[in-house]
Amino acid sequence: MRDFEGRIALVTGSATGLGRSMAVKLAERGATVIVNYSRSKSDAEETATEIGAAGAQSVVVKADVSSPEGCAALRDAATAFGRLDILINNAGITRHARDHGDLDALSKNDFMDLYAVNVVGPYLAMQALKPLLQKAHEASGRASAVLNTSSIAGTTGIGSSVAYAASKGALNTMTLSLARGLAPAIRVNSVCPGFIGTRWFKNAMDEEAFAKTVKSVEATTPLNVASGPDDIADSALFLVSDAARHVTGELLHVDAGLHLGFSPLAAR
Template identity: 75%
Template sequence: MADLDGRIALVTGSATGLGRSIAVKLAERGADVIINYSRSSKEAEEAADLCRDAGSQVEVVKANVADPEGCKALAEAAARRGRLDILVNNAGITRHARDHSDLDALSKADFMDTYEVNVVGPYLMLQATKSLLVAAHETTKRASTVLNTSSIAGIKGIGSSVAYAATKGALNTMTLSLARALAPAIRVNAICPGFIATRWFKDAMDEDAFEQTVQAVEAKCALGVASGPDDIADAALFFLSDASRHVTGELLLVDAGMHLNR
């Protein structure tokens, strides 16, 4: 299916994990993709090759979304294509402090660093790319689409740390504010994944702890499965395609029923 043929998509944090899966699926459906990374250059090139194999024209840009200059560099990559149809604000970080009662586990710097990437970063990306998204709308008469990668943490107040949950809650309310403010030229939605079996979790624990976590997730989720990045990316593509052309300001839990607390 090439329903996104000719569209230009920018996916932040797309070297690995969910961002890579979204970028590849966009390429498979016909979009040209801008891959973004801040540290993982080798992985970013691997992601780019996967998109090229799907027939996409790809550009790779190193940039930190918490830095206005980095966001401008990403916008300039889209500007070279003349417009931007799809923006996925996927880049995110956390500070692992799973005991939320331990108020000494996080410093002010932990909060600020997490907030800069998870909340300010998406805002700066929209600030830098708004004119390009509007230009795409004016050219195609179709609303451009922005998708924020949030988390169940922002709805349930759970997850890797209080700081992470707080930033995702802020991202959710910002999604609603911007969906209202930027319509009708731009649609803004968010997906809120639960556990995703990616390097995000693996890097925070040893292999045995990771496997135990997967088993615990499978036991808690209503559907009895632990999601992988492709599972979440499939839901993301709904918001990035014309299937959701009448949808804006929505926060979608994609968590295999984790929020039901079986």
Template identity: 70%
Template sequence: MKDLEGRVALITGSATGLGRSISVKLAERGADVIINYSRSSTEAEETAGLCEAAGAKAIVIKANVADPDDCRKLAEAAAPWGKLDILANNAGITRHARDHGDLDALSKADFMDVYEVNVVGAYLMLQAAKDLLVAAHDQTGRASAVLNTSSIAGVKGIGSSVAYAASKGALNTMTVSLARALAPAIRVNAICPGFIGTRWFRDAMDAESYQKVTRRIESTTPLAVASGPDDIADTAVFFLSDASRHVTGELLLVDAGMHLGKAGG
């Protein structure tokens, strides 16, 4: 199905993991894609190759979304098309301090680093891309689609650290604010995944611990599964396609029911 043919998509943090899956799925649906990375150049080129194999044009841009100049450089990559139909703010970082009661585990610098990428970075990308997103609307009459990758942490106050959870809570609020402010030219939504089996998660622990966490997730979520990036990307593409053309300002938990807890638990 090439329902996104002729559209241009920019996906931040798309060298690996969820960003890669979103990029490839958009390419398979016909969109041309701008791939972004901050460190993983080899992986970013691999993502671009997968998108090109699906028939899309793919551009790879190194940029740090916490830097306004880099955000402008990313947005300018869409200038040859004269528009930007899709922006997926997927780039994110954390600082690991799982004992939320240990108030010495995080410094001011830790908080600022996390907020700069997870919250301010998404804002700066929208700021840089706004004119191109509006141009897409003006050319087609269709609202451009922006999707922020948030987290269950921003809803439940759980996760890798207080800083991470707080940043995703702020991202959720910003999603609603901007959905209202940027309509009707731009739709803004967010997905809030739970566990995702990506390198980003695996790198935080050794292999044995990762397997234990995976088994725990499978045994405690109502759907009895541990989600992978493709599982979450399918929902992301829903928000970035015409299937959600009447949806804006929504925060959707995509967590296999993790937020519910298990019956009898």
């Protein structure tokens, strides 16, 4: 399926994990992809290599999405193509403080750091890239697509920390506001994953703890599975495809039902 043939896509935070999976899947379906990273150039180049293997073109851009200068660099990269059809705001960070009742676990700076990347970053990216998204709409007559990578933390209040959950809740609200404000030229949606078996989770714990977490997720999600990045990416790309051309302002849970809570019947 080459339904993104000829389209220009930008995926922030696409050096690894879910971002890489979305970038590669876009390429497999025909898109030219702008790959973004903030720290690991080698990982970003691996993503670009996979995109090339899929027969697509890519550009790798180092940029910190939490700064206007970083988003200007993304804009400059997209300007070379004359338009932008798809923007996926995937870059994100967290602070691990899983006891949400421990109010000494997080500082003001923790909150400010998370909001800078998880909330302000997507806003700055959309601010910088809005003219190019509008140009794509004018050229094709099709609404351009913005997808924000959120989390079930933003809809349930669970997750790695109170600050992380609050930042994703803010991102969800911003998704709704901008879906109204940027229509009809631009559609804005969010995907809300739960557990994803990537370095994001693995780096927060040792190998034994990670294995236990996977088993726990498999036992307590209604679908009895632990999601990987490709599982999330397949659903996420629906929201930027023509199949979702009439979808905007949606928060799509892709978490094997984790947001529903534990079901004894599902664990049988």
